Amino acid sequence: xxxxxxxxxxxxxxxxxxxxxxxxxxxxxxxxxxxxxxxxxxxxxxxxxxxxxxxxxxxxxxxxxxxxxxxxxxxxxxxxxxxxxxxxxxxxxxxxxxxxxxxxxxxxxxxxxxxxxxxxxxxxxxxxxxxxxxxxxxxxxxxxxxxxxxxxxxxxxxxxxxxxxxxxxxxxxxxxxxxxxxxxxxxxxxxxxxxxxxxxxxxxxxxxxxxxxxxxxxxxxxxxxxxxxxxxxxxxxxxxxxxxxxxxxxxxxxxxxxxxxxxxxxxxxxxxxxxxxxxxxxxxxxxxxxxxxxxxxxxxxxxxxxxxxxxxxxxxxxxxxxxxxxxx
Amino acid sequence: xxxxxxxxxxxxxxxxxxxxxxxxxxxxxxxxxxxxxxxxxxxxxxxxxxxxxxxxxxxxxxxxxxxxxxxxxxxxxxxxxxxxxxxxxxxxxxxxxxxxxxxxxxxxxxxxxxxxxxxxxxxxxxxxxxxxxxxxxxxxxxxxxxxxxxxxxxxxxxxxxxxxxxxxxxxxxxxxxxxxxxxxxxxxxxxxxxxxxxxxxxxxxxxxxxxxxxxxxxxxxxxxxxxxxxxxxxxxxxxxxxxxxxxxxxxxxxxxxxxxxxxxxxxxxxxxxxx
Numbered sequence: 001x002x003x004x005x006x007x008x009x010x011x012x013x014x015x016x017x018x019x020x021x022x023x024x025x026x027x028x029x030x031x032x033x034x035x036x037x038x039x040x041x042x043x044x045x046x047x048x049x050x051x052x053x054x055x056x057x058x059x060x061x062x063x064x065x066x067x068x069x070x071x072x073x074x075x076x077x078x079x080x081x082x083x084x085x086x087x088x089x090x091x092x093x094x095x096x097x098x099x100x101x102x103x104x105x106x107x108x109x110x111x112x113x114x115x116x117x118x119x120x121x122x123x124x125x126x127x128x129x130x131x132x133x134x135x136x137x138x139x140x141x142x143x144x145x146x147x148x149x150x151x152x153x154x155x156x157x158x159x160x161x162x163x164x165x166x167x168x169x170x171x172x173x174x175x176x177x178x179x180x181x182x183x184x185x186x187x188x189x190x191x192x193x194x195x196x197x198x199x200x201x202x203x204x205x206x207x208x209x210x211x212x213x214x215x216x217x218x219x220x221x222x223x224x225x226x227x228x229x230x231x232x233x234x235x236x237x238x239x240x241x242x243x244x245x246x247x248x249x250x251x252x253x254x255x256x257x258x259x260x261x262x263x264x265x266x267x268x269x270x271x272x273x274x275x276x277x278x279x280x281x282x283x284x285x286x287x288x289x290x291x292x293x294x295x296x297x298x299x300x301x302x303x304x305x306x307x308x309x310x311x312x313x314x315x316x317x318x319x320x321x322x323x324x325x326x327x328x
Numbered sequence: 329x330x331x332x333x334x335x336x337x338x339x340x341x342x343x344x345x346x347x348x349x350x351x352x353x354x355x356x357x358x359x360x361x362x363x364x365x366x367x368x369x370x371x372x373x374x375x376x377x378x379x380x381x382x383x384x385x386x387x388x389x390x391x392x393x394x395x396x397x398x399x400x401x402x403x404x405x406x407x408x409x410x411x412x413x414x415x416x417x418x419x420x421x422x423x424x425x426x427x428x429x430x431x432x433x434x435x436x437x438x439x440x441x442x443x444x445x446x447x448x449x450x451x452x453x454x455x456x457x458x459x460x461x462x463x464x465x466x467x468x469x470x471x472x473x474x475x476x477x478x479x480x481x482x483x484x485x486x487x488x489x490x491x492x493x494x495x496x497x498x499x500x501x502x503x504x505x506x507x508x509x510x511x512x513x514x515x516x517x518x519x520x521x522x523x524x525x526x527x528x529x530x531x532x533x534x535x536x537x538x539x540x541x542x543x544x545x546x547x548x549x550x551x552x553x554x555x556x557x558x559x560x561x562x563x564x565x566x567x568x569x570x571x572x573x574x575x576x577x578x579x580x581x582x583x584x585x586x587x588x589x590x591x592x593x594x595x596x597x598x599x600x601x602x603x
Contacts, residue, residue, distance in 0.1 A: 112393060197447065204433045204444045211431035213390055215493060216419030216448035 003167065010169045011289045012282055017175030019281020020182045021244070024237040025254050026261040026273040027185070028230045033267045034206045035226040036108075038119045042127035044255020046096075046231060049134040051238030051247045053095050055145050056138040058088040063137045085147040089235070096231030097224075104224045112219070131252065140249075145242035149177050178240045185236060186274055189229070193270075202226060206268075260308035266321025275319060280304045340366040340533055341387065341423075341501060346401030348382050348391065348557075356382045358557040359401070364501070369527050369534040371548035371565065373541050373578065378554040380537035381428055384503040387535070388425035389415050405501075419448045422500030426493075428509060428537075430486040434479030438470055441478050441489050445496030456496070462530075463492040466522050484515040491519070495526065501533040508540045516540065520547045541578035545569045553578075 025047060032040040040046075056063065060079040069075060083091070107122050150173035162168035193199035205212045205222045213219060241251055257280075265276025284303040292299045311318065341364035348357040357379045364370045372380045385391040386398050389411065403411045405423060418424070424445075433441050442463055446456045464471040467488040473481055478489055487507055494502050504523065508516040524547050527534055538544035545551055545565045553561040553574065561574070568574050575581045 197443075200436070200440055200444055201447055203436055203440075207433040207435050208431050210390065210393065211427060211433060212444075213393060213415045214388065214419075214425050214427055214431070215445050215497060216416040216424070217444070218414070218416045 006165050006167045008286065008289060011285045013169060013171060014175070015282035015285030016278055017172065017179060017281070018285065019278035020175070020179045020274075021237070021240055021277075022254075022257050022261050022280055023274045023277025024178070024182055024185070024233065024240060025258040026265065026277055027182075027189075027270065028233040028237065029255075029258055029262055030265075030267060030270055030273045031189070031230045031233065032226055035202050036119075036205070036223060037116055038123060039116075039267075040230065041120065041123040041255075042130060043230065043234060043258070044252040045127040045130045045134075046099075046234035047238040047241065047254070048247070048249070048252040049099075049130050049238075050092055050096055050231065050235035051145055051242035051251060052134045052138045052143065054088055054092040054147070054235065054239065055143045055242070055247055057091050058083050058085065058147070061138060066139065067136060089147065089239070092235055093232055096235055097228045100224050100227030100231050103227055104220055108223055109220065127252075131249070143242075143247040145239065145247050147239060147243065149174055149239075149243050151243065174240070174243055181236060181240070182274070185233065186270060189270055198222075198225060257304065260304035262318070263308035264311050264318055266318025269318070269320035272318055272320030280307065283307060338366045339363045340406060341535065342402075342404040343383070343387065344402045344404070346383075346386060346403060347399050348379075348386055348396055349399050350394070350396045352397075356396070356557055357386070360554065360557070360559055361401075362552050362559065362562070364533060364535050365550070366533055367527070367531050368549045369523070369536060369547060371544040371551040372535065372537040372554060373539075373544060373551055374554035375539065377556070379557040380554055381505055382557075383554070384425055384505050384535065384537055386411070388418055388423060388503055389413060390425060390427075416448060419497055419499075422498075423503065424494045424497050424499045424501075425503040426490045426505060426507070428505040430483070430490045432478040432481075432486045432489050432493075434477065436478055437475050438478055438481065438485075438489055439474040442470070442492050442496050445493035446498075448497060451498075455498075459496055459498065463495050466495070466526060467492055483510050484512070484519070487511060487515075487519055488522075491523070495530075495532075499532060501535065504534055504536045506537055506539065508538060508543060516543055523547065541574070545574075 025043065028043045028046065029040060032038055032043070055061075060081040060083060062068065062076045062079060065077050103126065107126060108119075111119055111122060152173055154171045154173050154176060157171045158168035193202060201212070201217045202222055202225065204215075204217060205219060209219060212222075237254075238247075238251065241254055245251070261273060261276040261280050263276075264279055265272030265274070284300045287303045288297070288299045343360060343362045345359045345361050346357055347355065347359055349355050360379065360383055362370070362372070362383075372383060374380055382391070382396065385394070385396065387403055387405075391397070392414070398411050402409055405418075405421065410418065410421070410423075413421075415425075433444060436444070439460070442460060443456070446459070449456060464474075469485060470488055470492055473485060478486060481489065491502075491504070491507070507519050507523070511519065520543055523534060523536075526532055536544060536548060545568055548565045551562065551565050551568045552559050553568070561568070561571070563571070569579075
């Protein structure tokens, strides 16, 4: 096989893996959008916050150490223990649930029946608040996140492909783990929303708030539930991205990459978020590979957005977005 | 059976002189009182903006999410004051509202829609699926369409879904808002027949808001007529049907036979209720 083709295949595979990571972020958006019609601008920051909290708990960092030290003149930074990864992840998940509850209490509760744009603005405020709060709580330094996920080149794939084609594919182990986890996450979310009572209630709320209230579904409980799940998805995305590129402010910007994914896949479709992520991931890698050299490279920065724009013109609800049901 | 009118001991729901204000400024109900007897069908009649829907929402407490508030009076259900409870708590106590305009969950299937009605129930899957069969018995049409998305069913089917969904909560009292809206006369008749048989077979109490006075008074036992936020007349359905004013204003009939719509309207401006 010609080298160019093999190289293109490798690029495609890597694109798929990168796409999975985009999908993970997009998934959090879809969940909240579906259930409450809110576009949650804070989703990216939630991933950052979750990752910071995870590192902090794992390392036994004292929360608000700087604040405490400044106020009391003490010098505490660490509790001096290390929490095992699994326990730390569970604790962080707990923190995200508490966070969801606080968001419902402090923000959403007061904005029931307000126009969507007001709720959107509220999530922008929330994003900036969380960003600062996370820094205050755990410090603004760049952190390394290590929960024991395998990283580096996958030797088995490298060897096998070398045996087949005489050219070893470079696939990162972390990407493989991310893919597996994303698949599991999507399956369990789909099963939950399609077949469980709370999942059905969640979809009911998404369709019609008033009618959901009238059959006795508590909107407030559903919102806490949905924000908790979104928080959990943010945690998973935070772990993956954090392990890949460190826990730092730029992590919250991956949310911007989720936007074109959502436009492609549709704001209301869980499978759409996944397929959209894959298309963007593969598309931008292949485009860079094929067209990049002709236009001086750096196409990855804009390819996704242009693709999304094209989609907005020809298919505004995205590939898998819910058809807007209109009876005449 | 209840044509004699409600008596003290069998009143399940009692609304005493309530006043409802939207957005702190718009006064919609100006002292509405009514009694709903257990096991009966009570009709709430009146034109657009008379306050029928607001009265129902005040009882089910869906009012709150629309920035409405009961500022005066009391709502008693089985002798307990219920106006501070949230809608979910009302459903648990057996009061459920079927909203005007159907309000199905469009993207859920017909069967899923029905199952959401059982959200507050804790008596297990067996009881819920038994009730699902009961609903399919009353509405065989829904069984045929159980897997279609509710958004794609016809208006009549959606009304059936909305009523069936309420039945799934095992209610005591159903607040039924404008079931005839936008339906063909034949279908309206069919829906009311089903309401009647549910009322007779299951013993559920109905409080029914309806603009279609003619149909409502044929199926209800007792009726209240609302006009601009006040009860202007009430009585057993059979009496209301014979009342000359009701005939004239709501049934479009008078002693000289059927009047043209234009005459009725101009006459209506001159004459006021109970003036």
